[in-house]
Amino acid sequence: MPLTRAELRLLPSLQTYLTVAEIGERLFVSHNTVSSQLGSIYRKLGITSRSGAVDGAIGAGLLGR
DSSP states (O other): OOOOHHHHHHGGGGGSOOOHHHHHHHHTOOHHHHHHHHHHHHHHHTOOSHHHHHHHHHHTTSSOO
């Protein structure tokens, strides 16, 4: 299943050291929304960690290095 627009908007933030709360503040969404979208990204990419999500997104051509 492809990533949604909201999930794609969140991906670049995963390459930073921002916390989930800080990502939410920058994207003007709640902590719970970010957490939910992260879970969905992890599930869709078949990974279990933030670094895995970044690696998977780079490998899929969704993020640059």
